[in-house]
Amino acid sequence: MEVSARNLFKGTVKSLVVGLVNVEVILEIAPGVEVAAVITKASSEKLGLSLGKEAYAVIKASDVMLAVD
Amino acid sequence: MEVSARNLFKGTVKSLVVGLVNVEVILEIAPGVEVAAVITKASSEKLGLSLGKEAYAVIKASDVMLAVD
Amino acid sequence: MEVSARNLFKGTVKSLVVGLVNVEVILEIAPGVEVAAVITKASSEKLGLSLGKEAYAVIKASDVMLAVD
Amino acid sequence: MEVSARNLFKGTVKSLVVGLVNVEVILEIAPGVEVAAVITKASSEKLGLSLGKEAYAVIKASDVMLAVD
Amino acid sequence: MEVSARNLFKGTVKSLVVGLVNVEVILEIAPGVEVAAVITKASSEKLGLSLGKEAYAVIKASDVMLAVD
Amino acid sequence: MEVSARNLFKGTVKSLVVGLVNVEVILEIAPGVEVAAVITKASSEKLGLSLGKEAYAVIKASDVMLAVD
Structure with missing residues (x-):
């Protein structure tokens, strides 16, 4: 399935914090570069x-904002 | 100002597509790695x-989803 | 690719309104039941x-809210 | 109150998973068709x-993405 | 209809920027306090x-982030 | 850092509900006017x-919708 979302980064799961409803997942997408996601526990499973x-x-x-110094 | 958003990627503006209300901005955050954002034209200015x-x-x-192959 | 997003509805494209940056797409997911999406023109293409x-x-x-009468 | 959100689906609450902050609610909007939502526990109450x-x-x-096979 | 969204601010439309797909609407919710929204042109109509x-x-x-100085 | 997000409201933290993954934070941005946010516990810390x-x-x-009576 090909999704319309423009941003797709491949990585490796580095940590999981499991709650009752949600899970926080940290992906390492390049050495030292991480992406944090919060998805439902049901999706994670x-x-x-x-x-x-x-x-x-x-x-x-x-869903992407921009900022400048 | 320090923002609660967990994901912050520094890059360089590589392209801008300007509409009447919104602007699509492509940032290059590493060689060959791009992030696409849609923000208001007023914000871009x-x-x-x-x-x-x-x-x-x-x-x-x-706002981050996860996917597997 | 399997995505964490919990809600997936199959349908047929019923209309497209094309802007400079975004496109509004109406999917018919069941007779008389429609879903409206706004994605970038680049994604639509x-x-x-x-x-x-x-x-x-x-x-x-x-991203789903709930409401009651 | 009439809301700008384009997508409105009537259904019946089929399950609730209650966390400390959030609640996951499954609505059945047609026989066999479900929508999953995560809202705050305060909103659910x-x-x-x-x-x-x-x-x-x-x-x-x-907030709606599109995908194709 | 009562919506689960926790934040509801009453105001007056102060400006509209109309695009092909979206409209940017500025509400004044208190003297000198404005909220900017982007919704579809179809919703605005x-x-x-x-x-x-x-x-x-x-x-x-x-959808609300927090920040500190 | 200056962020593209159009809506920025200064306030005082009035309550925190701490979960395993997320925290709900209520800011009072004017006398009697509150904003509810859900951010990760890691961000809050x-x-x-x-x-x-x-x-x-x-x-x-x-991320702002509009509604009328």
Whole structure:
């Protein structure tokens, strides 16, 4: 399945913090570069996420803000 | 100002597509790695975004999905 | 690719309103039931969306609100 | 109150997973068709959500992605 | 209809920038305090938004970030 | 750092509900006017949020819906 979301980053699961409803997942997408995601626990289980597993971060362009110094 | 958004990527503006309300901005955050953002034209002008300018992509963790092959 | 987004609805493209940056796409997911999406024009072209094409609406659970009468 | 969100689906609460901050609610909007939402526990209590209650899923068009096979 | 979104601010439409797909609407919710929204042109027309009209800004708590100096 | 998000409201932390993954924070931005935010616990700790602390609510315009009576 090809998704309209413009931003797709491949990485490896580096940590999981599991709550009652949500899970926070940290992906390492390049050495020292991490992406934090919060998804439902049900989704995390459906995808079989665990430490070291390969996964993609998927981000819709309208959810990206910009900033300058 | 320090923002709660967990994901912050520094890059350079590589392209701008300007609409009547929104602007699509592509940041290059590493060689060959791009982030696409859609922000309002008013925001783009307020930040003074233009080709080659340094900027950050800012993404809230709850807006990041995950996927597996 | 399997995505963490909990909500996935298969449908047929019923209309497209094309702007300079974004496109509004209406999917019919059941007789008389429609889903409206706004994605970038670049994404719409990448997916090859056109009238009558089959596509899925993909929605993260944290983007769904609830309401009562 | 009439909301700008383009997507409104009427359904029945089929399950609730209650966390400390958030609640995951599954609405059945047609036989076998479900929508998953994550809202705050405070909102769920304000709306009086419980199993079998009628409710609407409300989704802003810019939060809908599209995908193709 | 009562919505789960936690943040609801009543105001008056102060400006509209109309695009092909989206409209940017500025609400004045208190003297000198404004909220900017981007919604679809179709929604703006459905709600009958025009200068001086009363309207509410509706914001889901999970879409609010925090920042400190 | 200057962020593209159009909506920035200064306030004082009035309550915190701490979960395993997320925290709900209520900011009072004017006498009797509150904004509810859900951010990750890690972000809340990074920003040092606590009762009475000054903070800003930051909201992207595309995450604001409108409604009329």
